Amino acid sequence: MEFDMNLARRAVHYLFLVVTILMAVSGFGIIDYQIVGPLTGGLLTKTFSFQIHNFLAIPFAILLILHVGIVLFLKKGRK
Amino acid sequence: MRRVLTVLAIICLWSSGCLKLSQPIKLNATEVRQYQGKDLSSVNDFRENSIKGPQYIDADTYKLKVDGLVDTPKEYTIPQVIDNHQNYQKSVTLNCVEGWSVAILWEGVLVRDLLKEAGPKSGANTVIFHAVDGYTTSFPIGYFTDHDILMAYKMNNVTIPPERGFPFMLVAEDKWGYKWVKWITEIEVSNDSSYEGYWESRGYSDTGNLNESSIK
Structure with a gap:
């Protein structure tokens, strides 16, 4: 099976977008827990937000490096 | 699309607190x-x-209770706490689990002195x-008997404002910020070593030690 660079690149970009959104939402869950908790029906508590935030920290850093690396060094195959 | 995402990211950061600016609090003196x-x-x-947001305590009606498993339950007014006990100053940094920290000069009385007056019972x-x-x-009772832990009434030489815990805030050295209880009304001595406080019952560490994770 041939490695599809475009697919990988797109996957990194979209994964980075998803992880960034989750980081932001869980960040809200930590800082503004009085608002986010009730808004999510008690699902996103401050403690759960911390767990998500901590869990995603390393994936976020890796995806950020990949995302920037792809943009800087792989010019999307454009000529 | 990218511009929209960038703008959204900045709005998210701003409103999530990373760049949040707060209103200055009115103080009764100049901070050191x-x-x-x-x-x-x-x-x-x-x-x-x-x-539940800042609490505004009426200084005239306020009473601090020291009760529970003690020989002599006590009730103090604010002047009784401050004037009838040795006062101490100490610079201690509060580290919040949210990632921010503040180095403050605290002035207060030792919790140990208050406990000694009430006389904890054996057990x-x-x-x-x-x-x-x-x-x-x-906290384990040893935390107060073995360390000089302050219950502060002043920070940076100004009376602790209502937004920060007037009249008394615990300066829980070497503990995460959620152990630094504000607006203290009661110090209860107990034999329930498995007691879990507000955040502890929601997954935070019981010890709250700075050198350990804040999450259980």
């Missing part, structure tokens, strides 16, 4: 911002993250702090 050659943070550098092993908003947190 240096102590023994060390820079101090400001009273305004804290982030408001209490469970007492836990001290539970109650706040006016229903917040609670607990």
